[in-house]
Amino acid sequence: MTIIYALSGIALNHIVDWNPSYSISHEEVVWERDFSTPVAKAEVLEFLERYGEEKNYKKHYRPDSDHLKVFLKGGSVMLNVHSGHGYIEHLRKRPVFYEVNLLHYNPKRLWTWFSDIFCVALLFFAIGGLFMIKGKKGITGRGAWLTAIGVALPLAFLYLYM
Numbered sequence: 001m002t003i004i005y006a007l008s009g010i011a012l013n014h015i016v017d018w019n020p021s022y023s024i025s026h027e028e029v030v031w032e033r034d035f036s037t038p039v040a041k042a043e044v045l046e047f048l049e050r051y052g053e054e055k056n057y058k059k060h061y062r063p064d065s066d067h068l069k070v071f072l073k074g075g076s077v078m079l080n081v082h083s084g085h086g087y088i089e090h091l092r093k094r095p096v097f098y099e100v101n102l103l104h105y106n107p108k109r110l111w112t113w114f115s116d117i118f119c120v121a122l123l124f125f126a127i128g129g130l131f132m133i134k135g136k137k138g139i140t141g142r143g144a145w146l147t148a149i150g151v152a153l154p155l156a157f158l159y160l161y162m
Helices: 002-013 041-049 097-104 109-130 142-161
Strands: 022-030 057-064 067-072 075-080 085-093
Touching: 002 097, 041 057, 041 067
Parallel strands: none
Antiparallel strands: 022 085, 057 067, 067 075, 075 085
């Protein structure tokens, strides 16, 4: 459990830098066609066949007058209808990170209960750890300084960010 939350915590801390659950790749495509007439499913399938994506077709539509969007299993295609140029976007689940992020987001009620029990256990370990060592190395000696630092750092960051 600690590893799950540690990995997903690191991944989610850097969500602005990367997608922790999926790796995204793009492949350039060209479709030379007159897009002034509606595009039939059969035509889209024929186009996708050139790129080996015909079996992944879900549906297509025109989100605006300049583009054609094709939804695929595991990605999508976006085409500029004026130039015929576009790209296929492929989404692939990142091994390990996809699964730990799924658990971090509490996918079901049972997991929430399990996670809460784990968090309570961590609280017991953390509080119990404060009083395990007695004397000058414990909470009344060096441990007091370490505890003070452990409280002061998060408070300093809260002050900095608020």
